Amino acid sequence: MPDLLPRAAGELLAAAGDPSQLLPAREQMAFTLGFHIILVPFGVAFTFLMLIANWRGLRHGDQQALVLARRWSQVSAVLFAVGAVSGTVLSFELGLLWPGLMGRFGAAFGIPFAVEGLFFFLEAIFVAIYIYGWDRMRPWPHFWTGVPVPLAGIGGTLSVVAANGWMNQPAGFTLRDGRVVDVRPLGVIFNGAFWYEALHMLLAAYMIAGFTVAGVYAVGLLRRRNDRLHRLGLAIPFTVAAIATPVQIFVGDVAARAVFQNEPAKFAAIEMVPRTSTHVPETLLGVYEHGRVRFGIDLPNGASLLSGFSPGTRIRGLDAIPPELRPPDHLITLVHWCFQIMVGIGFALLALSIWFAVAAWRRRAVPTGRWFLRCTAVSGVAAIAALECGWIVTEVGRQPWTVVGYLLTRDAVTTSGDVWLFFGATLALYVAVGYGTFVALRLLRRRWRAQVEEDGDVPYGPSRAREAAGT
Amino acid sequence: MSTFAAVVLFVGVLVYAVLGGADFGAGFWDLTAGGAEAGRRPRHLVDESLAPVWEANHVWLIFVLVMLWTAFSPAFAAITTTLYVPLGLAALGIVMRGAGFAFRKVMVRTDQQRVTGAAFAASSVVTPFFLGTVAGGIASGRVPTAGHGDGVTSWVNPTSLLGGVLAVLACAFTAAVFLTAEARRRDEPGLETWFRRRALVAAVVTGVVALAGIAVLHADSPRLFDDLLGRGLPLVLLSALCGLASVVLLRRAAPRVLQGLAVTAVAAIIAGWGVAQYPFLLGTHLRITAAAAPTSTLWALTIVAVVALLLVVPSMGLLFVLAQRGRLESH
Numbered sequence: 001m002p003d004l005l006p007r008a009a010g011e012l013l014a015a016a017g018d019p020s021q022l023l024p025a026r027e028q029m030a031f032t033l034g035f036h037i038i039l040v041p042f043g044v045a046f047t048f049l050m051l052i053a054n055w056r057g058l059r060h061g062d063q064q065a066l067v068l069a070r071r072w073s074q075v076s077a078v079l080f081a082v083g084a085v086s087g088t089v090l091s092f093e094l095g096l097l098w099p100g101l102m103g104r105f106g107a108a109f110g111i112p113f114a115v116e117g118l119f120f121f122l123e124a125i126f127v128a129i130y131i132y133g134w135d136r137m138r139p140w141p142h143f144w145t146g147v148p149v150p151l152a153g154i155g156g157t158l159s160v161v162a163a164n165g166w167m168n169q170p171a172g173f174t175l176r177d178g179r180v181v182d183v184r185p186l187g188v189i190f191n192g193a194f195w196y197e198a199l200h201m202l203l204a205a206y207m208i209a210g211f212t213v214a215g216v217y218a219v220g221l222l223r224r225r226n227d228r229l230h231r232l233g234l235a236i237p238f239t240v241a242a243i244a245t246p247v248q249i250f251v252g253d254v255a256a257r258a259v260f261q262n263e264p265a266k267f268a269a270i271e272m273v274p275r276t277s278t279h280v281p282e283t284l285l286g287v288y289e290h291g292r293v294r295f296g297i298d299l300p301n302g303a304s305l306l307s308g309f310s311p312g313t314r315i316r317g318l319d320a321i322p323p324e325l326r327p328p329d330h331l332i333t334l335v336h337w338c339f340q341i342m343v344g345i346g347f348a349l350l351a352l353s354i355w356f357a358v359a360a361w362r363r364r365a366v367p368t369g370r371w372f373l374r375c376t377a378v379s380g381v382a383a384i385a386a387l388e389c390g391w392i393v394t395e396v397g398r399q400p401w402t403v404v405g406y407l408l409t410r411d412a413v414t415t416s417g418d419v420w421l422f423f424g425a426t427l428a429l430y431v432a433v434g435y436g437t438f439v440a441l442r443l444l445r446r447r448w449r450a451q452v453e454e455d456g457d458v459p460y461g462p463s464r465a466r467e468a469a470g471t
Numbered sequence: 472m473s474t475f476a477a478v479v480l481f482v483g484v485l486v487y488a489v490l491g492g493a494d495f496g497a498g499f500w501d502l503t504a505g506g507a508e509a510g511r512r513p514r515h516l517v518d519e520s521l522a523p524v525w526e527a528n529h530v531w532l533i534f535v536l537v538m539l540w541t542a543f544s545p546a547f548a549a550i551t552t553t554l555y556v557p558l559g560l561a562a563l564g565i566v567m568r569g570a571g572f573a574f575r576k577v578m579v580r581t582d583q584q585r586v587t588g589a590a591f592a593a594s595s596v597v598t599p600f601f602l603g604t605v606a607g608g609i610a611s612g613r614v615p616t617a618g619h620g621d622g623v624t625s626w627v628n629p630t631s632l633l634g635g636v637l638a639v640l641a642c643a644f645t646a647a648v649f650l651t652a653e654a655r656r657r658d659e660p661g662l663e664t665w666f667r668r669r670a671l672v673a674a675v676v677t678g679v680v681a682l683a684g685i686a687v688l689h690a691d692s693p694r695l696f697d698d699l700l701g702r703g704l705p706l707v708l709l710s711a712l713c714g715l716a717s718v719v720l721l722r723r724a725a726p727r728v729l730q731g732l733a734v735t736a737v738a739a740i741i742a743g744w745g746v747a748q749y750p751f752l753l754g755t756h757l758r759i760t761a762a763a764a765p766t767s768t769l770w771a772l773t774i775v776a777v778v779a780l781l782l783v784v785p786s787m788g789l790l791f792v793l794a795q796r797g798r799l800e801s802h
Contacts, residue, residue, distance in 0.1 A: 074577075081573030084526050085566045091536045092562040095551030099618065102551070106544025107764030113537045114775045120533060121783045124526040125790045132523040133793070148786075183764070185771035416619055417555045429563055433570045436587065440577040447579075 018410045024419035025097040026409070028426060030395070032089055035430055037391060038384055039083035043123065044153035044202070045209035047076055049237050051146050056236075058139050064229045066460065068236070070134055071448055072213070073146075077131045078440050082433060084124065089426070097419070100412035101402050107180045108173040108188050109163060109403075115189070116159035123152035139460050157205065158198045165193030168394065169262055170403050192262050196255040197394070203248040204387050207349065210241025212380030218373040231366045238366075238376065241383075242353035249346055260307040263404070264316040266397035269327060269335040271303045272296070273317040280304045280315045284340065288332040291319070327399045335397045338389035345386040352379055472770075473763035476542040477752065479776050481745045483538055487531035488741050489645065489734050492638075494525045496646025498568065498595020499639065500669060501588065507581055512662055513650075514588070520653045522576060523794050527787060529569070542772055543762040545616070546752045553620035554608050557601035557631075564598035567591070596639055603638025607631030610744055611692040612754020629691040633684045640680060641737050644673040648717070648733040652726030656795070663726075670729070671721040678714055681740075694755050698747035706743035710736045 050072040057066030091113075095102050101109065130146035137145070166172075172187025173180050217233035260267045267273075272283050274291050282302020286293045301311035318326060327335075352375050359367035398404055402412040497517045504510030504517075540547040551558060571590030578584045604626040611630040614620050625631075647670035654662035688696040699707060713736035717729055752759050763769065 078573050078577060081526065081569050084529060085569035088529070088533060088565050089562045091533055092551075092558060095536075095540060095547055096555050096559055096562075099548035099552045102540050103545050103548025103618070106540040106547060107542075107768045110537060110541025110544065110764075111768060111771050114541055114772055117530070117534050117537045118775055118779050118783065121527065121530045121779065122786060124530050125783070125786045128523040128527060129790055129793060136793075181765055183768045183771075185767060414552060414555070416552050416622055417559070422559050425559075425563060429566055433566060436570055436574045439583070440574045443577050443579065 019413055019415060021415060021417075021419050022410055022413050024423050025413045028419060028423040029093060029097055031423070031430070032086065032093060032426060033395075034388055034391070035434070036083065036086040036090060037387065038208075039079055039086065040157070041205035041208035041212075041387075042076065042079040043083050043127075044150065044157050045206040045240075046072065046079070046213065047127070047146070047153060048150040048206070049209060049213060049240060050076060051143070051150065052236055052240070053232075054143050054146065058143060062232075064232055065236075067229060068233055071444070073131045073134065074444055075441060076127065078437065078444075080124075080127055082437055084120075086430075086433075087120075096417075096422075097414055098402065098412045099414050101407060104178065104407065105173075105180060105403060108170075108183050109166060111183070111185050111188050112159045112162040112166065116156050116163075119152040119156035119159060122148055123156060126152065135460060153205075154202060157202050158194075159189075161198040161201050162189045162191065162194050164394065165197045166191045167403050168197070168266075168398055169193040170406055175406065193258070196251060196258050199251050200248070200255050200390070203244045203251060204383070204390065206244040207241050207248060208380065208383045208387060210237040210239075210244065211349065211376070211383045213237035214241065215377045215380040218376035221368055222370065222373045222377065226368065231368070234376065235360075235366045238356055241349075241379075242356050245346070245350050245353045249350055252343070252346060257307060260315070263397075265318075265321050265327075265404075266335070266393075267307070268316060268318045268320070269332045269397050270339045270393060271307075271315065272332060272336040273303065273315050275317040275319050276314065277317065278304060278312050278314045280313075282306065283336075286333075286336070288329045288336065290329065325400060327396075331396055331399055335393050338392040338396075342386045342389040342393065345382045345389075349379060349383060349386075352376065472766055473542070473760050474750070476538070476763065476769045476772055477749075477759045479772070480535060480538040480542065481742075483531055483535040484745075485738050485741055487528075487535060488641075489737055490524075490528040491531055492599065492642040492737065493645045493649045494521055494528050495568075495595045495599045495639075496642035496644065497521050497650065498592045498646075499643040500646060500650065500666070502592035502596060507585065512659075513665060516650060516653060516657070516659070516662055518576065520650065520794075521572065524790065525569075525572065527790060529565075532565075538772065542764050542769060543752055543759070544764060546757060546762040549614050549616060549618035549620075549753060549757070550605070550609065552618035553614045553622070553625045554605050556622055557604045557608075557626045561598050561601040561605070564594040564601065568594040568598060595642075599638040599642050600635040601626075603635035604631035605634075606638070606744070607634025609753055610634070610695050610748060612694065612756060614753045616753065616757045629687045630695070633680075633687050636680060637677070637684065640673060640677040641740075644670060644677050645733045645737055647673050648726070648729045652730050655726045667721060670733075671718065674714060674718045674721065678711075678718065681711075681714075695747060699743060701747075702749075703743035703747035706739045706746060710739035710743065713739065 050069050053065045053072065054069035056062050057064075057069055126145055126148040130142070130149060133142045133145055136142075166188055169192035171191040172184040172189075174182040214234045214237040217230045217237075220230045221234065256267075256270070259270070271280065272286060272288055272293055273280055274288075274293060279301050280303040281298035281300050282305075283293055283296035283298055286296025288294075303315060304311050304313040307313055307315060318332065352372075355372060355375075356367060359369070359372065400408050400410065402409045497520070501510075501514055501517045504513045536547075539550075567590045571587045571592075571594065575584050575587040575591060578587055607628070607630040608614055608625045611628065613625040613628065613631075647666050651663055651666040651670055654660075654666055685696075688699065713732045717732040717736065720729065720732070748754075750759050751757060752762050
């Protein structure tokens with residue numbers, strides 16, 4: 001696979017500005033990470049919903065809840081497999097695309113990943129035992145084999161996000177002559193960004209799993225499948241999501257203020273603040289061009305009030321960044337928009353959660369109004385969009401740094417190989433995998449629907465269909 | 472301390488080669504099982520025996536990658552900037568394999584099963600081949616310390632190709648032996664014979680290629696050849712003996728004995744590579760000590776490894792015991 005340009009030309013380009021591999025490498029990473037991250041909530045939080053249903057089924061002898069638990073475990077099996085392999089690609093890519101990062105900082109950056117590996121082992125083992133243990137183990141021991149799964153998911157999420165937090169606020173190491181010489185592992189893991197980034201991601205996972213699964217059953221209810229299975233399938237995940245949402249908004253607010261304190265450059269991009277000053281307005285929408293904000297709607301003193309509770313709060317603007325380290329205009333606009341979309345969706349989901357809570361409390365039943373169901377049906381997609389936007393804020397908001405203050409992205413990127421070709425192959429393969437996932441899930445749904453009509457499908461008993469088939 | 476980290480890393484390679492290798496090999500037999508009707512029963516056995524364990528077995532690869540980049544980050548960067556072609560292809564193969572396998576389990580129509588199954592089976596053969604060429608590239612010293620070695624000759628060379636072919640064959644051999652045992656456990660004598668016969672063929676072919684490989688190594692990587700037949704000789708002989716014994720016993724012996732022999736044969740030859748290469752991480756130019764992370768990082772990894780030993784090994788044992796007792800069959 002020859003380079004598109006001879007090496008000498010590549011070096012000239014590198015001296016003049018960004019190396020030619022930078023764009024495809026970033027696109028490739030963004031795409032694969034963006035794909036993988038949609039699957040994460042289903043390993044971390046969906047398995048928790050599954051256990052709630054299982055617990056409810058066993059505790060109250062609720063057959064419908066058991067049916068849900070079993071179906072959700074089958075969906076988990078498919079999504080976990082795709083998540084596991086797409087996650088593996090990311091660990092390959094860290095080396096294939098960013099050798100400058102791994103070669104120089106692996107000794108520090110790698111530690112949280114080692115912890116994550118431990119949790120991933122446990123997750124993979126107990127997911128298998130739980131999923132394939134239906135009908136083969138006694139009900140309560142079977143339930144307990146599932147408990148380590150969401151716990152390992154939480155541990156894994158915390159560790160991976162610790163690594164990301166470290167890139168934003170590097171800590172716990174000493175650099176001498178460009179080499180990491182002294183590493184303080186706890187300092188690396190519990191870096192300044194760790195707690196709020198990790199909690200934010202974890203809550204996002206519970207919101208996405210909750211709203212998405214509730215949305216699936218909302219669609220069923222909209223199609224007049226108004227039975228107890230659908231109402232329960234909506235109630236369990238929605239309750240979890242509705243609890244997570246207000247907490248998420250609080251954590252997000254804390255996180256934004258921490259970014260204001262610790263990552264001023266990212267905050268300046270988020271709020272699109274051209275010049276350092278006090279009484280900074282909150283700009284809604286708008287475009288950043290040549291150091292000026294255009295087409296924005298200003299709320300006077302808004303940004304200052306939100307970041308420091310006083311209109312006199314001074315916010316460092318983009319002019320505080322040396323010109324050669326300033327992100328390009330379009331990235332500033334992108335970060336700003338993504339942040340506002342994320343916050344907007346967050347508040348919309350909060351409103352939906354309040355709607356659910358009030359209706360459920362007043363009628364002592366799951367709300368089944370058509371407008372409520374329509375909103376619920378799209379809430380999962382909205383939550384996923386918010387998650388993607390949040391990650392764009394974190395990752396793009398850090399540019400041009402890979403490790404803030406230590407390593408520029410252009411110095412982290414690989415110089416070997418034709419990344420565009422690799423990216424093209426990945427894109428094609430992931431489209432196929434995405435389509436396969438869709439087909440597989442639709443097949444499961446079809447099978448269940450047929451089964452419900454045939455035999456009622458009792459989870460811990462032999463199914464009639466299977467008995468008839470003699471297997 | 473750095474030697475200890477290297478040993479832990481290498482243990483990961485060993486376990487992945489045996490467990491992950493058996494999973495890859497199962498894909499090899501799936502691929503070669505014939506048409507939809509003829510291959511139905513062996514494919515079903517592959518499906519049933521792989522489903523609960525393949526993800527746990529796959530995590531060993533991630534363990535190896537993480538250990539490598541944390542404990543020996545310069546070596547990791549050197550490997551990825553040189554062997555990016557086979558590594559990239561292996562990564563894509565891993566996605567295709569896992570997704571193909573998971574999808575096939577859900578599919579009911581034969582044509583859908585054929586597409587997803589082909590994706591699973593073909594990538595099960597391609598992926599270990601590329602991983603084998605990576606091992607060959609590292610062992611024959613084609614990854615320079617500073618990285619950015621030749622993108623083509625680092626893996627298209629006699630030693631790498633030998634590594635790739637041997638990896639595929641060894642996977643096929645262990646898988647056939649494991650599946651023989653699985654068929655016996657399920658009391659399916661027909662399938663047991665089917666896999667026994669294939670294990671025998673795989674063992675013989677692997678042996679012949681390994682013998683021919685001696686000449687290849689002698690010509691292409693004299694240093695590796697010397698060390699392998701010097702310090703590594705006892706392990707190479709052990710591997711050869713186990714392979715030979717399994718060929719002799721394959722017609723009759725209990726599957727458990729065969730499993731022991733196959734695992735030892737594969738583990739011994741890989742351990743032989745490790746011993747031959749010690750104290751170097753890359754070829755005979757980058758020492759383990761020179762590539763190692765600061766001591767505190769190595770300590771952190773040791774603690775993680777000990778916790779893993781305490782938590783993961785018993786859990787994995789539980790998984791295998793349940794799977795062996797048929798407590799985890801799919802529906």
